Amino acid sequence: MYVGVVVGSVVATTKEDDLVGKKLLIVQKVHPSKGTAVDNRMEVAVDNVGAGTGEHVLVTTGGAARNVFGSSVSVIDAAIVAIVDSMEVNEQGSEA
Amino acid sequence: MYVGVVVGSVVATTKEDDLVGKKLLIVQKVHPSKGTAVDNRMEVAVDNVGAGTGEHVLVTTGGAARNVFGSSVSVIDAAIVAIVDSMEVNEQGSEA
Amino acid sequence: MYVGVVVGSVVATTKEDDLVGKKLLIVQKVHPSKGTAVDNRMEVAVDNVGAGTGEHVLVTTGGAARNVFGSSVSVIDAAIVAIVDSMEVNEQGSEA
Amino acid sequence: MYVGVVVGSVVATTKEDDLVGKKLLIVQKVHPSKGTAVDNRMEVAVDNVGAGTGEHVLVTTGGAARNVFGSSVSVIDAAIVAIVDSMEVNEQGSEA
Amino acid sequence: MYVGVVVGSVVATTKEDDLVGKKLLIVQKVHPSKGTAVDNRMEVAVDNVGAGTGEHVLVTTGGAARNVFGSSVSVIDAAIVAIVDSMEVNEQGSEA
Numbered sequence: 001m002y003v004g005v006v007v008g009s010v011v012a013t014t015k016e017d018d019l020v021g022k023k024l025l026i027v028q029k030v031h032p033s034k035g036t037a038v039d040n041r042m043e044v045a046v047d048n049v050g051a052g053t054g055e056h057v058l059v060t061t062g063g064a065a066r067n068v069f070g071s072s073v074s075v076i077d078a079a080i081v082a083i084v085d086s087m088e089v090n091e092q093g094s095e096a
Numbered sequence: 097m098y099v100g101v102v103v104g105s106v107v108a109t110t111k112e113d114d115l116v117g118k119k120l121l122i123v124q125k126v127h128p129s130k131g132t133a134v135d136n137r138m139e140v141a142v143d144n145v146g147a148g149t150g151e152h153v154l155v156t157t158g159g160a161a162r163n164v165f166g167s168s169v170s171v172i173d174a175a176i177v178a179i180v181d182s183m184e185v186n187e188q189g190s191e192a
Numbered sequence: 193m194y195v196g197v198v199v200g201s202v203v204a205t206t207k208e209d210d211l212v213g214k215k216l217l218i219v220q221k222v223h224p225s226k227g228t229a230v231d232n233r234m235e236v237a238v239d240n241v242g243a244g245t246g247e248h249v250l251v252t253t254g255g256a257a258r259n260v261f262g263s264s265v266s267v268i269d270a271a272i273v274a275i276v277d278s279m280e281v282n283e284q285g286s287e288a
Numbered sequence: 289m290y291v292g293v294v295v296g297s298v299v300a301t302t303k304e305d306d307l308v309g310k311k312l313l314i315v316q317k318v319h320p321s322k323g324t325a326v327d328n329r330m331e332v333a334v335d336n337v338g339a340g341t342g343e344h345v346l347v348t349t350g351g352a353a354r355n356v357f358g359s360s361v362s363v364i365d366a367a368i369v370a371i372v373d374s375m376e377v378n379e380q381g382s383e384a
Numbered sequence: 385m386y387v388g389v390v391v392g393s394v395v396a397t398t399k400e401d402d403l404v405g406k407k408l409l410i411v412q413k414v415h416p417s418k419g420t421a422v423d424n425r426m427e428v429a430v431d432n433v434g435a436g437t438g439e440h441v442l443v444t445t446g447g448a449a450r451n452v453f454g455s456s457v458s459v460i461d462a463a464i465v466a467i468v469d470s471m472e473v474n475e476q477g478s479e480a
Contacts, residue, residue, distance in 0.1 A: 001312075001331065001332040001333070001364070001365055001366055002329075002330075002331055002332060003298065003314075003330070003332060007129075007185050007186050008128065008129070008183060008184045008185035008186055009183070009184055010099065010128075010154065010178075010180055010182075010183050011180070011181045011182045011183070011184075012154060012178035012179060012180050012181055013179075013181055014145050014146065014178060014179040015145065015154070015177060015178035015179070016144070016145070016164060016177045016178065018177075019154075019177060019178060024097075024154070024178075026099075026128050026183065026185060029329075031328055031330065032295075032296065032298070032314050032330050032332075033295075033296070038328060038329055039329075040127055040134060041098075041125075041134055041135075042098075042099070042127065042128050042185075043097065043098055044097040044098060044099060044128075044154060045097070048304065049302050049303065049304070050302065053186050054186065058298065058300060058303070058307075058312070058332060060363050060364065060365045061365050062158050062159070062350050062351070062365055063158070063159055063350065063351050063354060063365075064353070064354060064362060064363045064364055064365040065160070065363075065365075066159065066160060066163075067354070067360075067361045067362060067363050068304060068363045070361070072163075073163045073166070074160060074163060075156050075160045075161075075163050075164045075175070075177050076097070076156065076160055077097055077156045077157050077158055077159075077160040077161075078097055079363070081303060081304045081306075081307060081363050082298075082300035082302060082303035082304065082307060082312075083300060083301075083302040083303070084298055084299070084300050085299045085300055085301055086298075086299045087296060087297070087298050087299070087314065088296045088297055088299075089295050089296035089314055089330075090295050090296055090341050090342065103225075103281050103282050104224065104225070104279060104280045104281035104282055105279070105280055106195065106224075106250065106274075106276055106278075106279050107276070107277045107278045107279070107280075108250060108274035108275060108276050108277055109275075109277055110241050110242065110274060110275040111241065111250070111273060111274035111275070112240070112241070112260060112273045112274065114273075115250075115273060115274060120193075120250070120274075122195075122224050122279065122281055136223055136230060137194075137221075137230055137231075138194075138195070138223065138224050138281075139193065139194055140193040140194060140195060140224075140250060141193070149282050150282065158254050158255065159254070159255055161256070162255060162256060162259070168259075169259045169262070170256060170259060171252050171256045171257075171259050171260045171271070171273050172193070172252065172256055173193055173252045173253050173254055173255075173256035173257075174193055199417075199473050199474050200416065200417070200471060200472045200473035200474055201471070201472055202387065202416075202442065202466075202468055202470075202471050203468070203469045203470045203471070203472075204442060204466035204467060204468050204469055205467075205469055206433050206434065206466060206467040207433065207442070207465060207466035207467070208432065208433070208452060208465045208466065210465075211442075211465060211466060216385075216442070216466075218387075218416050218471065218473055232415055232422060233386075233413075233422055233423075234386075234387070234415065234416050234473075235385065235386055236385040236386060236387060236416075236442060237385070245474050246474065254446050254447070255446070255447055257448070258447060258448060258451070264451075265451045265454070266448060266451060267444050267448045267449075267451050267452045267463070267465050268385070268444065268448055269385055269444045269445050269446055269447075269448035269449075270385055289408075289427065289428040289429070289460070289461055289462055290425075290426075290427055290428060291394065291410075291426070291428060317425070319424055319426065320392065320394070320410050320426050320428075321391075321392070326424060326425055327425075336400065337398050337399065337400070338398065346394065346396060346399070346403075346408070346428060348459050348460065348461045349461055350446050350447070350461055351446070351447055351450060351461075352449070352450060352458060352459045352460055352461035353459075353461075355450070355456075355457045355458060355459050356400060356459045358457070367459070369399060369400045369402075369403060369459050370394075370396035370398060370399035370400065370403060370408075371396060371397075371398040371399070372394055372395070372396050373395045373396055373397055374394075374395045375392060375393070375394050375395070375410065376392045376393055376395075377391050377392035377410055377426075378391055378392055378437050378438065
């Protein structure tokens with residue numbers, strides 16, 4: 001999983017049935033301690049915990065994301081699985 | 097999933113049966129708010145929603161892409177699952 | 193999937209049974225329009241369409257590659273699924 | 289798998305049931321011989337071997353991580369599978 | 385799959401049962417023709433063909449790696465599947 005910040009959303013009328021009724025949120029990966037963006041890649045993850053713009057979230061990908069929606073035939077490859085309350089990072093550890 | 101722009105297509109006569117009759121579109125990953133290309137990597141995704149060149153699309157990958165074509169024995173690892181109408185990105189959020 | 197050029201091959205006597213009799217080709221990822229190498233990472237993909245050195249091919253990865261050989265217990269994670277006849281890339285689209 | 293150092297943890301009240309009771313540890317990938325951080329990407333992995341901050345660990349990802357918790361319907365995509373006692377790296381080998 | 389050089393090994397007492405008795409080798413990805421390291425990322429792969437330090441090997445990842453050990457419930461995400469005898473790379477092809 002990775003930590004990201006919800007920075008927006010995608011609206012799409014023409015889409016797979018599996019995506020109908022799902023919130024498509026744009027998530028920017030961030031460095032857990034510095035809070036800065038990690039490379040400029042943003043992903044679209046389907047929300048399942050009620051996350052909103054500006055919130056720090058945990059994103060899971062691949063088969064794990066499909067499982068979030070309880071269906072191994074899902075077309076979703078990234079899902080938000082938690083809203084982060086707090087993170088503790090031991091900088092000395094991170095300079096290892 | 098990631099947001100990309102359809103920039104072209106691939107024609108291949110010699111190919112796996114599973115690809116016959118499928119539109120092989122070249123997709124450039126883009127930054128959702130800046131619209132700029134994200135690293136110069138382009139992927140080939142199979143279209144399933146009628147996307148055309150120049151359109152912003154949502155691409156899913158891995159097992160999720162196989163599921164788009166309803167077959168766990170598919171040889172497809174990337175599929176277009178939506179045509180993007182609009183995206184809203186909160187720049188302040190993205191500078192987090 | 194991604195577009196690559198076959199640039200060579202690997203010979204290995206000591207290998208998994210699943211690889212016996214399979215062509216192990218070295219593929220360089222290329223930018224579909226510029227034809228230039230995309231980062232200096234080369235992958236080894238198992239050929240299934242009769243591709244040769246210098247040819248542009250389409251490579252699929254992960255579970256999709258295992259499916260190319262019709263066996264979910266395959267040890268192959270990258271497979272060549274098409275020989276590219278031509279590619280059309282709309283440069284304006286790619287500068288999006 | 290990759291070698292990393294546990295540098296912290298994530299606390300999240302709102303989360304998928306599958307994550308309840310699980311330790312969400314922040315792991316920085318490190319170069320096995322130099323010990324330095326490998327690109328500034330930190331991942332969140334679920335601990336299953338009792339790892340603590342500052343310890344070198346082995347992280348597995350994807351379906352392998354789901355299997356660590358014995359459930360193919362898990363939403364976990366990264367798991368800590370070992371605490372590293374020691375590593376031996378032949379620098380000459382690594383300059384190959 | 386990718387070509388790498390075995391540069392060392394990991395010793396871990398506290399680990400998942402699935403890893404007990406398995407050789408955890410540190411592999412540096414290398415450029416097949418130049419032999420130079422490809423980005424400074426080293427992975428840990430489980431050996432299944434008797435590879436030793438300094439040898440060029442072929443590494444498979446994801447579900448394919450789990451299959452090497454014949455168990456879809458394995459916690460292994462990277463496995464060594466061949467010892468490379470020789471590689472032939474057509475430099476002209478690689479400058480494509």
